Amino acid sequence: MQTASEAVTTDQRTKVAAAVSAAESKSCCEIVPVVATASGRYDRAEDIVGLWCAMLGAIAVFLAFPGDVDTGHWGGFPVWAQVLLMVTVMAVCFLVGAVLADRFHGLRLLFTARQQMKEEVNLRARELFFDRRVHHTEGASGVLIFVSLYERMAVVLGDRTVVEKLGEEFPQQLCERLTEALRKDDVGTAICDTINHAATSLATALPRGEDDVNELSDALVLLD
Structure with missing residues (x-):
C-alpha cells in the first residue's frame, strides 16, 4: 500500500500549498489540508482472515484423515496424532492468514466493515x-480537509465561526465535492479543487482583515 508521502508528489504538494495561500490571502480562515496513509489499524480483520485460513486447514486435515479405520489394519494414523496434526495445521494457517492480511491491504480491506472504517476516519479527523491547532485559531475560523487513503474516505471540518457564517452544510458540501474529485483525479488535484471552490465562499463570509496573521502553515500535512 502506498504511503501518503508516496501518493502525493512534490509538485502536488507545492500546488496545494499555493492553493491554501491564495485562499487565505482573501479570507481570515486557516485552511489545513492533511493526507494520511490510514486512520485505523484494523487488527480484527487480520484475526478474521486467520480464522478463515484455520478453518480451511482443519477441513483439509479432516478430508485427508476421515477417521475410519479398516478392520484388522494396524498401520493407520493414530487418532491422537490426527488431533495433534489438526491443531498444528490450524495454528499455522491462522498465523499465515494474519500475516497475509497484514501484508496485503486489499485482503484486510475485504474483511473490514465500512462502518468501522468510517468511524475510524471521523475519529482521526x-x-x-x-x-x-485548527480549532485554536484566534477567530475560530479553521477548516480541516482530511483524506485517508487506505479507507478511501474524506472528512471536512469547519470551526465555530465558519459554521456560523456559512452553515453546518458547508463542510459537508465541501466533503462531497472532495470525494467526487478524488474519484477522477489524483489526491493533490482533488484537494486543490476543493480549496479553490471554498475560497470564494470563505472570502465573502469571512474576508481577510488588514491585521490578519497567518497562524498555521500552508503546507500539506502528510501522515505516513
Whole structure:
C-alpha cells in the first residue's frame, strides 16, 4: 500500500500549498489540508482472515484423515496424532492468514466493515482538528480537509465561526465535492479543487482583515 508521502508528489504538494495561500490571502480562515496513509489499524480483520485460513486447514486435515479405520489394519494414523496434526495445521494457517492480511491491504480491506472504517476516519479527523491547532485559531475560523487513503474516505471540518457564517452544510458540501474529485483525479488535484471552490465562499463570509496573521502553515500535512 502506498504511503501518503508516496501518493502525493512534490509538485502536488507545492500546488496545494499555493492553493491554501491564495485562499487565505482573501479570507481570515486557516485552511489545513492533511493526507494520511490510514486512520485505523484494523487488527480484527487480520484475526478474521486467520480464522478463515484455520478453518480451511482443519477441513483439509479432516478430508485427508476421515477417521475410519479398516478392520484388522494396524498401520493407520493414530487418532491422537490426527488431533495433534489438526491443531498444528490450524495454528499455522491462522498465523499465515494474519500475516497475509497484514501484508496485503486489499485482503484486510475485504474483511473490514465500512462502518468501522468510517468511524475510524471521523475519529482521526477530529483528533487532527485539535492536534493540528485548527480549532485554536484566534477567530475560530479553521477548516480541516482530511483524506485517508487506505479507507478511501474524506472528512471536512469547519470551526465555530465558519459554521456560523456559512452553515453546518458547508463542510459537508465541501466533503462531497472532495470525494467526487478524488474519484477522477489524483489526491493533490482533488484537494486543490476543493480549496479553490471554498475560497470564494470563505472570502465573502469571512474576508481577510488588514491585521490578519497567518497562524498555521500552508503546507500539506502528510501522515505516513
